[in-house]
Structure formats: structure tokens, C-alpha cells
């Protein structure tokens with residue numbers, strides 16, 4: 001599916017009293033993409049999500065929605081502590097409040113219970129559900145009507161590793177169903193496998209957009225020389241070549257970045273092709289840059 005822009009933020013600026021939170025923030029959100037929004041505490045992530053969701057007005061700038069009407073589900077960071085209903089009762093209430101047709105609502109609830117793996121808990125009191133399950137319920141209610149775009153403030157925080165994995169699987173399955181998702185996150189590990197794009201807020205601006213997360217997460221730098229460059233054809237996809245030098249007319253020296261999980265395989269393949277390995281070391285620079293956006297502490 002070719003991604004199409006569903007929302008464009010154009011020069012969004014937001015102050016609270018005299019304090020600037022966001023300054024000229026511009027980026028586009030595409031269909032069928034998962035975006036993580038990171039930044040230090042107080043950097044403006046929740047504010048930006050609320051502006052995207054239409055819950056808070058920016059002082060200037062525009063949120064343009066080319067794919068209107070865009071059906072948005074928004075889930076805030078703080079979840080209600082006590083909901084005196086079973087899961088099914090709660091979803092029925094939420095659908096009724098929105099004036100949904102009864103039959104359509106039942107179908108939608110069945111569909112959501114399936115997506116969120118909660119069919120067996122249909123009649124369970126929400127108060128008795130685990131934290132991860134409650135988090136799912138809150139997301140489900142935000143999607144009780146058909147939804148194109150989900151905005152989630154810290155959906156993974158406070159969940160144990162199993163619940164985090166489960167949530168990741170569900171978010172990926174929502175993407176496969178065509179949804180776009182933007183969520184805030186404090187732990188880098190949680191987003192490695194999940195996101196297509198990373199947006200970082202620093203000094204009130206988006207300083208990094210569309211960083212390929214896998215590239216940013218680091219890898220190994222490999223320097224090797226090889227006689228016949230043509231023999232590299234099959235292993236080229238395993239590395240990102242940064243520089244090549246002709247050492248003489250036959251011998252090439254190549255500097256490349258390799259993902260940690262591909263390194264052993266690549267080394268084996270290169271040695272079989274008669275390459276001479278000059279250097280191999282982990283690179284941390286990008287990693288460190290990226291980690292700096294996840295630190296807690298004031299912006």
C-alpha cells in the first residue's frame with residue numbers, strides 16, 4: 001500500500017502563558033505508518049499529541065488533513081482508575097454515547113475483542129483486569145467507531161515485558177489493518193521493532209524526522225579490502241557502504257556499517273570470498289545521539 005499523507009502539521013507553535021513549548025513544528029503523517037514521538041520530560045510530547053488530536057489549539061500554524069474526514073482515536077496518558085462495568089458493558093456504553101447503531105456496535109465490539117485478544121474477558125469486570133488489559137480496553141474504547149488514526153500517549157509505560165510485547169503485536173496488527181499510529185515512548189528498546197518513523201522533540205522543535213530506527217540503533221563498523229568487488233554482489237544487502245577506496249587497480253578497501261545480527265554471517269561470507277578484514281568495531285555515535293532523546297529530566 002502506497003503511503004499517502006493523512007495529516008500535515010505546518011509551523012505549529014504553542015506557548016503556555018509565556019513559556020514556549022513548541023516552535024514552528026512541521027511534519028507530515030502518512031497512512032499505514034507507526035510513528036514514535038520521543039523527547040525528554042516536559043519537552044512537549046503530550047501537548048503535540050493533543051494538538052494533533054484537536055484537543056488543544058496551537059497559537060499559530062495549521063493542522064491540515066488532506067484525507068478528510070479522518071477518524072481519530074485519542075488515548076491520554078492517564079487512565080481512569082475505576083470503571084464499574086464489565087468489558088462488554090463498558091464498550092456498549094461507549095458506543096451508545098457516540099450514538100452508534102446497536103447491530104453495528106455489537107459487530108464492532110466482537111471485532112475489537114478479537115484484535116485485542118480479549119474475547120474470553122468479555123464478561124470480566126474491568127476492575128479485575130491486569131494493567132496491560134486495562135490499557136487495551138482504553139485503546140479499544142477510543143476505536144469503538146471505525147478509526148483511521150490512533151494517537152496514544154505512553155501506551156507501553158508501566159506494562160511488564162509480556163504485556164509490552166502483546167501491545168506491540170496488537171499495534172502492528174492495527175497497522176496491517178491500515179491504521180496509522182503515533183505514540184509517545186520513553187524507552188528506546190520498546191520501539192525498535194515497532195516503528196517506521198521516529199520524531200524527536202528537542203528545544204521545542206522536531207529535530208529528527210524519518211530516522212530509520214534500525215540504522216539509528218547502531219551496529220558495527222567494518223573495514224575490509226577485497227580483490228574482486230564483483231564477488232560482493234550477494235552480500236551487499238547485508239551492509240550499508242559508507243566509503244570505498246581503490247587501493248590499486250584491483251584491490252578495493254570498503255568501509256561499511258553492518259547490523260549486529262548480520263555481522264557474523266557477513267564476516268564468514270567475506271572471508272570465503274578472500275577478503276581481508278582490517279577493522280571491526282561497534283559504533284555508538286548515532287546510538288548515543290538517539291538515546292539522548294529518551295533521557296528523563298527536564299528539557
Ligand SMILES: Nc1ncnc2c1ncn2[C@@H]1O[C@H](COP(=O)(O)OP(=O)(O)OP(=O)(O)O)[C@@H](O)[C@H]1O
Nearest residue numbers: 016017021039040041042043044045046047048077
Ligand atoms: N495545561 C497546561 N498549562 C500550563 N502548562 C502546561 C500545560 N500542559 C503542559 N504544560 C507545560 O508544557 C510543557 C510540556 O508539557 P508536556 O506534557 O507536553 O510534555 P511531555 O513531553 O509530554 O512530558 P512528559 O514526558 O513528562 O509526559 C511542560 O513544561 C508542562 O509543564
